[in-house]
Amino acid sequence: MSLLEIKNLxxxxxxxxxxxxxxxxxxxxxxxxEIVGVVGESGSGKSVTCHTMLGLLPSPPAKVEGGAVTFDxxxxxxxxxxxxxxxxxxxxxxxxxxxxxxxLNPYLTILxxxxxxxxxHENVSxxxxxxxxxxxxxxxxxxxxxxxxxxxxxxxxxxxxxxAMIAMALVTNPDLLLADEPxxxxxxxxxxxxxxxxxxLRDDLGVAVLFVTHDLGVVxxxxxxxxxxxxxxxxxxxSVLSIFENPSHPYVKGLLACRPTFETKYRILPxxxxxxxxxxxxxxxxxxxxxxxxxxxxxELEKQVATDEHTEALPTTEPLLEVKDLKVHFTSGGGFLGKxxxxxxxxxxxxxxxxxGKTLGLVGESxxxxxxxxxxxxxxxxxxxxxxxxxxxNLASLNPxxxxxxxxxxxxIFQDPYASLNPRLTIEQAxxxxxxxxxxxxxxSDRRDRVVSLLEEVGLSSAHLLRYxxxxxxxQxxxxxxxxxxxxxxxxxxxxxxxxxxDVSVQAQVLNLLNELQESRSLTxxxxxxxxxxxxxxxxxxxxxxAGRIVETNCAEDLYRNPKETYTQELLDAVPKADLKxxxxxxx
Amino acid sequence: MPKETAGVTKHGxxxxxxxxxxxxxxxxxxxxxxxxALMILFCFVFAWFCKDPNKVNLVNKFAPFSGEHWFGTxxxxxxxxxxxxxxxxxSILVGLIATAVSVAIGIVYGAVSGFAGGRIDAVMMRVVxxxxxxxxxxxxxxxxxxxxxxxGDATNWIVESWGWDKEFTGRLxxxxxxxxxxxxxxxxxxxxxxxxxxxxxxxxxxxxxAVALGYSKARILFRHxxxxxxxxxxxxxxxxxxxxxxxxxxxxxxxxxxxxxxSSWGVLIKEGANFLETEVQLLLLPGLFxxxxxxxxNFLGDGLRDxxxxxxxxx
Numbered sequence: 082m083s084l085l086e087i088k089n090l091x092x093x094x095x096x097x098x099x100x101x102x103x104x105x106x107x108x109x110x111x112x113x114x115e116i117v118g119v120v121g122e123s124g125s126g127k128s129v130t131c132h133t134m135l136g137l138l139p140s141p142p143a144k145v146e147g148g149a150v151t152f153d154x155x156x157x158x159x160x161x162x163x164x165x166x167x168x169x170x171x172x173x174x175x176x177x178x179x180x181x182x183x184x185l186n187p188y189l190t191i192l193x194x195x196x197x198x199x200x201x202h203e204n205v206s207x208x209x210x211x212x213x214x215x216x217x218x219x220x221x222x223x224x225x226x227x228x229x230x231x232x233x234x235x236x237x238x239x240x241x242x243x244x245a246m247i248a249m250a251l252v253t254n255p256d257l258l259l260a261d262e263p264x265x266x267x268x269x270x271x272x273x274x275x276x277x278x279x280x281x282l283r284d285d286l287g288v289a290v291l292f293v294t295h296d297l298g299v300v301x302x303x304x305x306x307x308x309x310x311x312x313x314x315x316x317x318x319x320s321v322l323s324i325f326e327n328p329s330h331p332y333v334k335g336l337l338a339c340r341p342t343f344e345t346k347y348r349i350l351p352x353x354x355x356x357x358x359x360x361x362x363x364x365x366x367x368x369x370x371x372x373x374x375x376x377x378x379x380x381e382l383e384k385q386v387a388t389d390e391h392t393e394a395l396p397t398t399e400p401l402l403e404v405k406d407l408k409v410h411f412t413s414g415g416g417f418l419g420k421x422x423x424x425x426x427x428x429x430x431x432x433x434x435x436x437x438g439k440t441l442g443l444v445g446e447s448x449x450x451x452x453x454x455x456x457x458x459x460x461x462x463x464x465x466x467x468x469x470x471x472x473x474x475n476l477a478s479l480n481p482x483x484x485x486x487x488x489x490x491x492x493x494i495f496q497d498p499y500a501s502l503n504p505r506l507t508i509e510q511a512x513x514x515x516x517x518x519x520x521x522x523x524x525x526s527d528r529r530d531r532v533v534s535l536l537e538e539v540g541l542s543s544a545h546l547l548r549y550x551x552x553x554x555x556x557q558x559x560x561x562x563x564x565x566x567x568x569x570x571x572x573x574x575x576x577x578x579x580x581x582x583x584d585v586s587v588q589a590q591v592l593n594l595l596n597e598l599q600e601s602r603s604l605t606x607x608x609x610x611x612x613x614x615x616x617x618x619x620x621x622x623x624x625x626x627x628a629g630r631i632v633e634t635n636c637a638e639d640l641y642r643n644p645k646e647t648y649t650q651e652l653l654d655a656v657p658k659a660d661l662k663x664x665x666x667x668x669x
Numbered sequence: 670m671p672k673e674t675a676g677v678t679k680h681g682x683x684x685x686x687x688x689x690x691x692x693x694x695x696x697x698x699x700x701x702x703x704x705x706a707l708m709i710l711f712c713f714v715f716a717w718f719c720k721d722p723n724k725v726n727l728v729n730k731f732a733p734f735s736g737e738h739w740f741g742t743x744x745x746x747x748x749x750x751x752x753x754x755x756x757x758x759x760s761i762l763v764g765l766i767a768t769a770v771s772v773a774i775g776i777v778y779g780a781v782s783g784f785a786g787g788r789i790d791a792v793m794m795r796v797v798x799x800x801x802x803x804x805x806x807x808x809x810x811x812x813x814x815x816x817x818x819x820x821g822d823a824t825n826w827i828v829e830s831w832g833w834d835k836e837f838t839g840r841l842x843x844x845x846x847x848x849x850x851x852x853x854x855x856x857x858x859x860x861x862x863x864x865x866x867x868x869x870x871x872x873x874x875x876x877x878x879a880v881a882l883g884y885s886k887a888r889i890l891f892r893h894x895x896x897x898x899x900x901x902x903x904x905x906x907x908x909x910x911x912x913x914x915x916x917x918x919x920x921x922x923x924x925x926x927x928x929x930x931x932s933s934w935g936v937l938i939k940e941g942a943n944f945l946e947t948e949v950q951l952l953l954l955p956g957l958f959x960x961x962x963x964x965x966x967n968f969l970g971d972g973l974r975d976x977x978x979x980x981x982x983x984x
Contacts, residue, residue, distance in 0.1 A: 459881050488883030501874035504684055505896040514892075515882045549683050562878070569882060 083110035084289050085134075085257055090148035092126075092133045095141060103129040103143070105313035111257065116283055116290040118304030118321070120297055120336075122584035126313040127293045131259050134158055135174065136166055153256065172202040175250035179262040181242035185234040191218075192230035195249045202253055217248045220285070222278050240271035244278065251282060258290045264299060268446040268611065273655035276303045295584060297340060298614075298657035301325060301664060309333050312359075312367055322664050331356040331371035338379070339589035341618035343641055344660065349593050350618070351382055353586040400434040401573060401605050402458065407431045407467035407477075409450070409457050427453040429629035430467070433607075435622075437572075440599065440606040442620030442637065444613055444652070450629040451609045455575040458607070459493055460484055471573070489519050492566035496578035498558035502550035508561060509546040512536070515568040535564045539594060556587035563594065573605045581610060592619060613656050617641055625649045688900075691976040698972020701965035708962050712757035722751040723930045731948055740954050743940065752932045753955050759844055759933035760959070763851065763917040764910040764966075770852025771859060772906045776895065778856065779863025784871060784890050794864070797857050809850045809916065810925055816846035840931050847926055851913050862905055866898035900977035907970035911963040918959065934959040 092104040104126040111117045121127040132138045134150050135158070150158040156169065170176075175198070178184045185194060196214040199205060205213075211230075218226040221244040234242055243263060250258055260279070264272040280303060283290060292304055300307055301321055308318040309330070317330040328334045335353035355378045360368040372378070409428040428450040435441040445451045456462045458469055460476060469476040476487060495501040502511060512532040515521075522528040533543045539560040550558055559579065566574055576595065580588040596619065598604055610616050616623055617637055624634040625648065633646045644650045682690075692698060720738075726746035734741050740749035782793040800808070820842035827838050870876065871894060879889045918935030920926030922942075927933040934955050941952030 456877075461877055461880055485883050488881060491881075493878065493881045495874040495878065497874055501878050503875045503879075503893050503897070506893075507683070514884070518882065518884055518888070551684070552682070565878065565882070 084113045084115075084153060085291070086110040086149075086151040087130070087134070088149045088151070090130065090133065090150065091146040092129055092138070092143055093146050094143055102313045104133060107148075107310070107313070107315050109308045109315060109318055111289050111291055113256070114283060114287040114289055115306065116280070116292055116304045117306045117308060118292045118294060118300035119308045119310060120294060120300050121310035122295060122586065124312070125310040127310050128261055130310075131176070131261055131291065131293055135170055135176065135259070136161075136163075168202070171198045171255075172253050173255050174257045174259065175253065175255045176259040176261065177243075177246045177250045177263045179265050181239055181246050181266065184246055185242055187234050190231050190233055191237065191245050194234075195230070195245060195252055198249060198253045214248070214252055217252045218245070220282065221245075221248045221251070222274065223248070239267055240275065243267060243271075243275055247275070247278065247282075251286065251288065254286065255288060258288050259293070260290055261293045262295070263292075265294065265296070269613070269655040270446065270651060272299070273657070276657070279303060296657070297336065297585070298659045301659035302657035309336070311369070314367070316369065321667075322661075325659060325664055326661055330369075331375065332369060334375075336585060340585050340659075341589075341592070341614045342659065343614060343617055343656075345614075345618055347382055349382055349596060350589040351379055352589045352593070355379065355382075399437075401437040401472060402433070402435045402607070403468075403470040404431060404433040404454070404458065405468045405470070407433075407454065407457060407469065408465045409453050409462060410465045426629050428457065428464075431626075431629075431631050433624060433631070433634075435573075435605055435607060437605055438599070438603045439621040440608050440619055442616035442623040443607060443609045443626060444611065444616045444623060445626030446611060446652075449626045451626050452577055454626075455493065455577045455607060455609050459491055459575060461493075489569045490571050491573040491575070492569065492571040493575040493577060494559070494562050494566055494579040496581050498555055498562055498582070499550075501562050502558060502565075504550055507547050507549055508536070511550075511561070512565055512568055515565065519569050521569065532568075535567055538567065538598070539564045540590075554587075555583060556590060559583070559587075559591050560594065563591075563598070567598070567602070571604070573607075575607045575609065577609045578611070580615060581612065588615070595619065613641075613652060625652065684900075688976040692972055695972040695975060697968050698976075701968035701972065704961060704965040705969065708757065708958070708965075709761060712754050712761055716751070716754040716758065719751040719754055720748040722747060722755040722932060724748070731944075741950060743951055744944065744948075749951065749954060752937060753934070753958055756932035756934045756937050756955065757958060757962075759927055759931065760914050760917060760935070761962070762844075763848055763933070764914040766848040767851035767855055767913040768906050768910050770849060771855035771909065772902065773856075774853070775856035775859030776863050776898075776902060779860035780867050780890060780895055780898070782860065783864035783867030784886075784894060790864075794861075797860060800854070801857050805854065806916070806919070808854050809920070812854060813846050813850035813920075813925075816850060817843075820846060843931060844927055844933075847917065847920070851916055855909060855913060859902065859905055859909070863898055863902055866901055867894055870894050870897045904970060904974040904977055907966060907973055911966040914959075914963065914966075 087110065088108050090104055090107045094101040094103050107126070107130055109117070119127045119130065129138065133145060145159055152158050152169070152174065158166070161169070192211060192214055195218060196210040199210040199213060200207065215226045215230055218230060223229060223241060223244050237245060264275050267275065276299065279290060282288060292300070294300060304321055306319065307321050307324045309316050309324070309332070311332050317324065317328065317333045324333065325337065328337055332353060335351065335356035338351040339353055341350060356372060356375045358370045358372050360370070362368070407428055408426070408430055411425045411427055413423050413425070431454060433441065443451045443454065453462060457464045458476070464477045467477060471487060471491070474487070476484065479487070509529070509532060512535060513528050516528045516531060522531050532546070536542060536545060541557065541560055550561065553561065580591050583591065592615065595606070599606065606619070608616060608619050620637045622634065623637045623640045625632045625646070627648050633640065633644065633649050640649065641653065644653055724747060726742070728746065729742055730744055730746040732738050732742040732746070738748050738750065740753065743749055743752065778793065782790045824838050824842045827833050828835050876889060876893055879893050917926055917933060918938065921933050921935030922939045927936050929936065937955035938952060938959065941955060944951050
């Protein structure tokens with residue numbers, strides 16, 4: 082008997098622009114005490130499925146067009162009256178959300194919030210509720226729960242808040258926990274601990290978990306069964322091992338192949354498009370087919386396997402960029418009325434060097450100062466002390482006018498492609514501007530030609546010239562950002578988390594683009610990311626950063642194979658492993 | 670949602686175009702726009718074909734509605750319809766000119782303050798705070814009085830050097846100080862709004878990208894930052910137009926704004942209020958034109974706010 086059974090669920094969004102089939106004929110079930118991972122890219126309908134079940138979608142525009150959700154064999158969730166549904170929500174089915182920062186009420190103490198579901202759903206005394214809340218907080222790994230329970234959310238770190246959220250969700254002993262991307266906003270080490278806690282709680286309390294995520298690695302780590310969704314449909318479901326070992330649907334095959342892992346040997350990543358052909362009928366229904374030549378295309382890519390170039394020792398040649406003892410301190414406070422100044426040492430004595438034409442990967446957890454380093458090199462923030470030698474000149478001591486000459490030679494690509502293009506300029510305007518400012522090209526028609534060839538270089542076309550940024554998808558926008566950076570013909574590019582906000586299939590395309598450009602234009606990259614697998618894929622050398630300092634630097638292969646520092650080891654261990662060996666061991 | 674086109678260069682739709690489209694679907698806002706257009710047409714075009722609004726005819730005072738005097742006449746036998754249209758000229762011009770002046774100052778001041786940051790920002794904002802601490806109408810009255818001292822000289826100068834009609838010039842120089850007094854002081858709140866917007870826009874990555882690409886500060890400010898704060902600015906300024914018209918009316922009602930024989934809606938309402946018990950149409954008719962215009966401007970402002978809401982057009 083399954084605990085939750087979703088049958089042919091259809092949720093459509095009706096807007097002025099037309100109907101979007103967000104969830105289109107989805108069926109799957111969860112047994113008692115089972116962890117089911119629902120994986121899909123953004124827009125695949127995984128979160129909508131979750132929200133539909135609990136009646137959490139705003140309607141209109143959302144409308145359930147058909148299907149049934151049976152909970153515990155008798156309740157048909159979709160047709161329950163609001164009061165009965167409320168009694169189930171938070172008591173028998175509870176939910177945790179992605180962002181632990183905004184899901185807790187900043188005015189109430191953690192204890193108030195964890196005890197609240199009990200007081201809402203059960204008829205117990207406040208003392209009893211608080212006792213149980215503290216007990217649950219201990220179970221999710223909040224140390225000194227008795228004392229810390231009286232803190233407010235801002236006194237908790239991100240990981241601790243997510244634990245409090247989990248405690249809040251589980252304190253009523255629900256049968257089912259819906260977890261919507263619960264670890265996406267967290268650092269890998271914190272994520273690893275949260276996943277461990279979730280698995281432990283499942284074993285202890287027998288709660289079933291529906292775990293929604295975009296990250297196949299996380300699913301491999303935590304789930305018993307996997308449901309893969311694509312554009313509103315379930316394309317494949319089965320046990321974790323079977324999905325990873327023997328995927329049958331071309332989309333799943335593509336998804337598994339396009340994800341860089343520690344073992345990836347490809348120089349160019351396969352993409353989902355290598356496996357899958359989609360055809361959209363005029364009425365919005367989709368046909369998905371496997372490309373007949375998928376195997377050939379993969380074989381082609383395998384031929385270009387990177388030779389062991391990532392293992393060569395740090396070269397002794399003159400580096401293009403050499404950073405010595407860089408410090409960036411921020412001061413806050415110190416206003417009119419003489420508040421005490423506080424200094425944050427974002428970067429505190431960092432040495433880096435990048436040889437010409439190579440990629441240095443910079444990894445670290447959020448807040449470690451890696452982004453600040455990138456910005457300091459480009460003088461977007463002012464370094465407090467230290468030297469940044471770029472091709473002989475010390476950038477740290479240049480005045481803004483002298484710096485102008487170097488702005489042409491070094492560029493940056495940011496994390497959020499939505500925020501890094503001016504929404505009021507057409508693509509042509511945005512790409513012509515750097516050419517005009519730096520007097521590259523003769524006259525407007527020559528510049529236009531240059532812009533077109535830039536667009537083609539990043540995989541877009543002249544058809545896009547007169548469009549505005551909001552008419553492009555995230556991946557296309559990031560290509561535009563790359564094109565804009567390339568417009569001034571730089572030799573060095575800082576990639577600041579530039580694929581972190583993307584779905585894996587889009588990420589693979591952008592990574593391939595960066596790799597191709599590095600070869601064709603012999604670019605030098607500083608690749609900043611929190612994702613160790615991606616960093617390993619793109620980098621020749623890797624520097625690991627912690628709390629404003631570099632902990633360890635080595636060439637990529639060696640660093641991942643034999644980390645010398647314990648912090649590096651911890652980071653590597655925390656990355657969810659999706660290799661078959663680990664999976665087989667876990668499945669017993 | 671991105672759409673693929675096969676090799677054809679297609680004009681994209683800018684955020685302004687999207688906003689126009691959304692605006693066109695808002696019936697209230699479009700109706701308001703129509704009312705405002707009609708009002709402008711009446712006051713500035715139709716008025717030329719009307720009777721002389723200042724022609725006194727004491728024999729025919731308080732005349733009832735008739736073919737000759739559509740809205741009757743006032744206490745001095747002047748044609749009320751003509752006076753309302755001419756008064757509308759002053760009231761509408763007050764709204765538009767004062768808004769234009771205040772928007773120009775407010776955007777530049779707020780943008781520079783927000784973009785420069787640090788000490789410059791602190792000093793500029795303290796100036797705004799100081800001015801905001803003094804009652805607005807007091808400042809306007811003082812500034813208008815100061816500007817008015819030059820109006821006699823200005824009249825003579827214009828008449829001599831440009832050869833304009835003396836009476837017309839005199840009427841013009843009588844009202845212009847009020848326009849500018851309102852405009853020169855009305856930008857305070859707007860500059861704060863612009864500054865707040867600039868502060869958030871300048872943290873966006875496209876501004877950092879512009880710095881990294883070596884663009885000059887002026888280029889970044891006026892090409893990349895300011896166009897992105899125009900939406901909220903336009904919305905706020907449509908809502909200030911009725912505010913300025915109202916201030917003019919208040920000042921005129923108090924006898925400090927537009928002086929007789931010039932009329933404005935405020936002047937007419939004040940004159941009408943004297944005969945509230947016997948000749949109520951003298952108050953109601955100018956009041957009707959006045960409120961209709963204010964209503965329409967407010968509806969238009971609301972429509973623009975919905976149309977220009979950046980959140981709705983983000984994806």
